[in-house]
Amino acid sequence: MFFTLRWHEGAVEFIDQRRLPHSIAIVRCESASAVAEAIRDLVVRGAPAIGCAAAYGYALAALAARHQPLPEFQQALREASAMLEASRPTAVNLAWALQRMARVAKESAATGNAPTGLAQQLLHEALAISAEDVSINRRLGEQGAALLPDPCRVLTHCNAGALATAGHGTALGIIRSAVEAGKRISVYADETRPVLQGARLTAWELMQSGIPVTLITDSAAGHLMAQGEIDAVIVGADRVAANGDVANKIGTYMVAVLARRHNIPFYVACPLSTLDSSTPTGRDIVIEERPAHEVTGDTTIRWAPEGVTVRNPAFDITPFDLVTALITEHGIWQPAP
Numbered sequence: 229m230f231f232t233l234r235w236h237e238g239a240v241e242f243i244d245q246r247r248l249p250h251s252i253a254i255v256r257c258e259s260a261s262a263v264a265e266a267i268r269d270l271v272v273r274g275a276p277a278i279g280c281a282a283a284y285g286y287a288l289a290a291l292a293a294r295h296q297p298l299p300e301f302q303q304a305l306r307e308a309s310a311m312l313e314a315s316r317p318t319a320v321n322l323a324w325a326l327q328r329m330a331r332v333a334k335e336s337a338a339t340g341n342a343p344t345g346l347a348q349q350l351l352h353e354a355l356a357i358s359a360e361d362v363s364i365n366r367r368l369g370e371q372g373a374a375l376l377p378d379p380c381r382v383l384t385h386c387n388a389g390a391l392a393t394a395g396h397g398t399a400l401g402i403i404r405s406a407v408e409a410g411k412r413i414s415v416y417a418d419e420t421r422p423v424l425q426g427a428r429l430t431a432w433e434l435m436q437s438g439i440p441v442t443l444i445t446d447s448a449a450g451h452l453m454a455q456g457e458i459d460a461v462i463v464g465a466d467r468v469a470a471n472g473d474v475a476n477k478i479g480t481y482m483v484a485v486l487a488r489r490h491n492i493p494f495y496v497a498c499p500l501s502t503l504d505s506s507t508p509t510g511r512d513i514v515i516e517e518r519p520a521h522e523v524t525g526d527t528t529i530r531w532a533p534e535g536v537t538v539r540n541p542a543f544d545i546t547p548f549d550l551v552t553a554l555i556t557e558h559g560i561w562q563p564a565p
């Protein structure tokens with residue numbers, strides 16, 4: 229089994245998701261700025277995974293500054309945190325993990341701990357965040373698996389799998405847990421333009437696990453729903469606002485509208501760290517705009533005319549009333565009928 233991210237001999241290592249499925253390459257980051265770059269460049273992606281990555285980045289900044297006096301050490305942590313948080317704006321797990329790290333740093337300094345001890349404690353906290361993520365996903369997976377009929381054909385969008393977390397996955401975690409419970413689950417994976425997380429990552433990850441997967445274009449989803457070939461939709465989330473609106477990969481909103489049209493349950497799998505009570509509604513969520521080149525071509529060819537105007541929002545908002553249930557590690561939330 230592959231790993232998404234791990235601490236190894238003084239640095240954090242990532243499987244390079246830009247190169248999957250063609251090659252399995254490892255990117256090793258020895259500084260907070262290298263981690264921020266890896267997040268920005270999609271070496272590591274998916275809301276929980278970038279939260280875990282940011283925590284390791286924070287720990288790396290602490291280790292690098294551990295021989296400095298406390299005020300300089302604390303200033304280095306603040307700078308690293310600001311840089312890591314700015315690497316991608318939409319997934320709240322990034323800010324959540326950094327706030328948790330900053331809280332530990334503050335509380336530990338208040339007890340008189342010196343920077344060398346603080347840095348070790350921060351590394352332990354980053355390791356704990358990753359370990360907890362896996363156990364949270366397993367609990368979330370069990371909650372969601374119970375909702376699926378047997379057999380069940382599930383449509384998913386983007387990659388909310390082991391590759392998007394420290395392990396097991398959220399949306400794909402539910403599928404994994406249902407398969408482990410003996411249910412006959414097959415998956416339709418939207419290719420997920422423009423970065424193709426579905427085609428490159430979800431298809432690969434499920435094939436690695438021996439879970440039946442069929443790749444479709446994003447535009448085929450409505451047709452398959454109309455043909456009665458999809459029993460449920462499960463997606464992940466990057467941020468859930470206080471009113472339940474869900475930010476997730478661009479195209480999720482279209483899938484939710486289609487699911488409602490065809491009376492197909494639309495489930496959102498999200499750990500509690502993805503819930504953001506400080507953001508009132510989906511309209512208040514910052515949507516990342518990514519570079520035009522992701523839309524105008526791929527790494528080998530440009531297919532759009534030179535000079536064309538491009539919009540490339542990386543996420544969209546699904547209003548809560550289109551969501552059948554939010555599935556968390558602590559239970560299931562449904563919109564009022």
Ligand code: MRU
Nearest residue numbers: 273274275388392398464465477
């Ligand atoms: O741009 P990405 O690949 O980071 O977007 C990822 C998604 O939209 C996922 O669905 C979301 O982060 C949930 S991952 C468990």
